Amino acid sequence: MVAGESLIGRTERVEKASGLRLFWYAMWARAYPRIIGATRERSWLFFETLLPVLAVAGYVFIYRAIQAPPEYTGFAVLGGAMTAFWLNILWSMASQLYWDKDAGNLELYVVSPAPMMAILLGMALGGLTMTATRAITILVVCSVLFGVTYQVVSPLLLIAVFVVTMAALYGMGMLFASIFLVAGREAWHLSNLLQEPIYLASGFYFPVKALGFGVATAASIIPLTLGMDAMRQLIFAGGPALGFLSVPLEVGILAALSVIFIGAAGFALARLEVVGRREGRIIERRR
Amino acid sequence: MTAIPAIATHDLGRIYKLRGKKRKDEPKELVALAGVDLTVDSGEMFGLLGPNGAGKTTLIKILTTLLLPSQGSAQVMGLDVLADSQEIRRHISMVSGGETSGYGLLTVEENLWMFARLYGLESKVAKQRIAELMEVVGITDRARTKISDLSTGLRQKMNFIRGFISDPDVVFLDEPTLGLDVGAARQVRSFIKTWMERHPDRTLLLTTHYMAEADELCDRLAIIDKGKLLALDTPEQLKHRLQREAIFRLKVVPLGHRPANSDGLLEAVPGVRQVVATEVEGATDLSLILAGDDALSGVLHHLNQRGSGLISLEKREPTLEDVFVDLVGRSLDVDTSRTGDENGRG
Numbered sequence: 001m002v003a004g005e006s007l008i009g010r011t012e013r014v015e016k017a018s019g020l021r022l023f024w025y026a027m028w029a030r031a032y033p034r035i036i037g038a039t040r041e042r043s044w045l046f047f048e049t050l051l052p053v054l055a056v057a058g059y060v061f062i063y064r065a066i067q068a069p070p071e072y073t074g075f076a077v078l079g080g081a082m083t084a085f086w087l088n089i090l091w092s093m094a095s096q097l098y099w100d101k102d103a104g105n106l107e108l109y110v111v112s113p114a115p116m117m118a119i120l121l122g123m124a125l126g127g128l129t130m131t132a133t134r135a136i137t138i139l140v141v142c143s144v145l146f147g148v149t150y151q152v153v154s155p156l157l158l159i160a161v162f163v164v165t166m167a168a169l170y171g172m173g174m175l176f177a178s179i180f181l182v183a184g185r186e187a188w189h190l191s192n193l194l195q196e197p198i199y200l201a202s203g204f205y206f207p208v209k210a211l212g213f214g215v216a217t218a219a220s221i222i223p224l225t226l227g228m229d230a231m232r233q234l235i236f237a238g239g240p241a242l243g244f245l246s247v248p249l250e251v252g253i254l255a256a257l258s259v260i261f262i263g264a265a266g267f268a269l270a271r272l273e274v275v276g277r278r279e280g281r282i283i284e285r286r287r
Numbered sequence: 288m289t290a291i292p293a294i295a296t297h298d299l300g301r302i303y304k305l306r307g308k309k310r311k312d313e314p315k316e317l318v319a320l321a322g323v324d325l326t327v328d329s330g331e332m333f334g335l336l337g338p339n340g341a342g343k344t345t346l347i348k349i350l351t352t353l354l355l356p357s358q359g360s361a362q363v364m365g366l367d368v369l370a371d372s373q374e375i376r377r378h379i380s381m382v383s384g385g386e387t388s389g390y391g392l393l394t395v396e397e398n399l400w401m402f403a404r405l406y407g408l409e410s411k412v413a414k415q416r417i418a419e420l421m422e423v424v425g426i427t428d429r430a431r432t433k434i435s436d437l438s439t440g441l442r443q444k445m446n447f448i449r450g451f452i453s454d455p456d457v458v459f460l461d462e463p464t465l466g467l468d469v470g471a472a473r474q475v476r477s478f479i480k481t482w483m484e485r486h487p488d489r490t491l492l493l494t495t496h497y498m499a500e501a502d503e504l505c506d507r508l509a510i511i512d513k514g515k516l517l518a519l520d521t522p523e524q525l526k527h528r529l530q531r532e533a534i535f536r537l538k539v540v541p542l543g544h545r546p547a548n549s550d551g552l553l554e555a556v557p558g559v560r561q562v563v564a565t566e567v568e569g570a571t572d573l574s575l576i577l578a579g580d581d582a583l584s585g586v587l588h589h590l591n592q593r594g595s596g597l598i599s600l601e602k603r604e605p606t607l608e609d610v611f612v613d614l615v616g617r618s619l620d621v622d623t624s625r626t627g628d629e630n631g632r633g
Binding site: 036040108279 | 353
């Protein structure tokens, strides 16, 4: 205790960032555990790559057995890779604030001057980085295993579609995080409920167009529905023929969803803080 | 011009609505804090003393902007907890005993770095302060240990560092030595004292139910029970309240069943102000606050009548524990749910 008295003895003030700089610091600080976590727990390489590959393999063999067009194999492979993002949204975004509350981190975030929106964006950024690695691994392994060939029409448009899909998807995750925090334990069941049905409704393993206009339109609230549909149109030769809507329209809708979800997440967070402070929900450890 | 107090509350209250279905006779609300008036000046080391459920943590949660008051007002550094919560957060930090915060996959220094960044510290400055504080608290050798591998005591030391990294104006420590062994608790107290000596413009509010800790550290103390502030003064002044009384500790042969007739209770003996009885290894330990030394003979006579006998007797100087017993009517260690139950008392 005596050794470090030099620090205790310091009386000069420590300079602290505020405004946008604080937002930036806080966002990357919160992203850090997720990014670094991927390198610390390597068991994901086995579980989170092998299991989606098996799921994709099931569809690929069915498509081959019924002699479906070869694009369907590619559709299933892309869908299998994108499941990583959906799982990340459900289990590492939507439920995260609830888990953070349980661990005692949430109240430390609230007590700190860091904006909660920066914390949520950091969660999203970290999750996106970590999950992109997993998705790319699944994509590469499956493409090699099943001999998928790609024909990218417009790389820039493809990048734009991916970016806007992720913005909308993680915006939705940020909104879910606030809602799930208020919902408490029940949110766990909601995550379970949203997992498999969305695989079906969003057309993870087949063109969503096959579900009919009504179902496909309703499923478009999940950004991956239109995001995958647009990406499939841009990377497979037969993609456009199997597309649900035109790519520009899908990009437009996804951009609108991004704004809506991120805006709603900001509103929900502000509301959550007011309700949480009034009802004591930020500090309670269980309901 | 009057200096702005670091903390000020006026008629502060908090009521929790109890969730879930309740029977008609069950309460629907819990009054955690009721009409608390408090002023803590800059540079003070202020203690809140009270048993579990007294309202100490609720008060801290309101002052740290985690909870809204149901009534009254509270200011930290002159800023209102309702209107200026974001600005208050720039000035404060909070550490609670028994915290499990942080991310298990991260190392000690990574966790601390993460929290330092949330306060806007430059990365280089954060790393430097973390290294220095780890040395102060004696956990430098654990810098690269994942926090999931830390013992409770080491984890608490890490949490403690977190509270000081951001160079706060007001530090809230909620039971900071909870769960620490004697040596670690002493280190923490030593750090607090030195930090406050070297930073006379900073303020520290500490909650504890360790009387000796409060006595050792705090400039002033508030004793709180059932949400109400019962006393507020320096430890010396609080103890001085009992200077006129005589305080005895008696070890006696177990008292047996509590008499049904209230006249038969030890409290009914003339001159007996407070009694706390604890069963210890085949004997009853009695802490007595008497109006004067002459009341002791009545006590001994009463014990004799109840078939008990004196094993040992000690006259003591008043402690904060005695002050607490005098104000609250029970010991900090006594489970209130058992008060009034016959367990050797009276």
